[in-house]
Amino acid sequence: MKTKQKGAVRMVENRMVDPVAFAVHYSVPQEPGDRKKAEKAAYAETERRLLALRALRARVEDVREELAELEGLGVEALREHSSSLVRVLRPGMRLEPEEVHAMQLQMLRGRLAADERELKRMNVALDFIRDDPYYLAVEARYLRGMGDYEIAERLNCDPSTVRRNRTRLVRMLALRLYGVGGGACSLSF
8 A cells, every 4th residue: 555645634545535534434543542442442342242142142042932932822921921021011001912912022022133133243253263273262261151270271371371362362353343452463464
């Protein structure tokens, strides 16, 4: 890529690019401190999503079962699913049982769709790093709940190596999911 400096505006491959407009358009923080904050936030959010992934998978299965039961039993399911009625009905609402049943189904389908979308996003991101020799450090820690010493024994390495490579891989995931957070590993793409 050919770059020529020309005042505040740069020439990139015979196109004028304003760095400020470029940064704003692509949500790149202007100050180095802001970038570090954005990277830390992306890393923390990626870790949160990884830690929630196991519970999310279980919830998707539970919602699928509940949805199948509600669809199979029809309006009769209202008696067995009174807890989900509380989420649907509001004070002062007067609905027919069929309407309540339809609302329950709609609510469950919406929740299932959102959870499946999140699972798909996370699985695509995990596939991005799956070929890395230290992928087990991420999978074992976040999806199986193993500690660094157990992972280090499996990988035949030091626990500090596990932590360092897990941090690198989570940064790569953050870069994949949020576009920031790659740190030093962003140069390896």
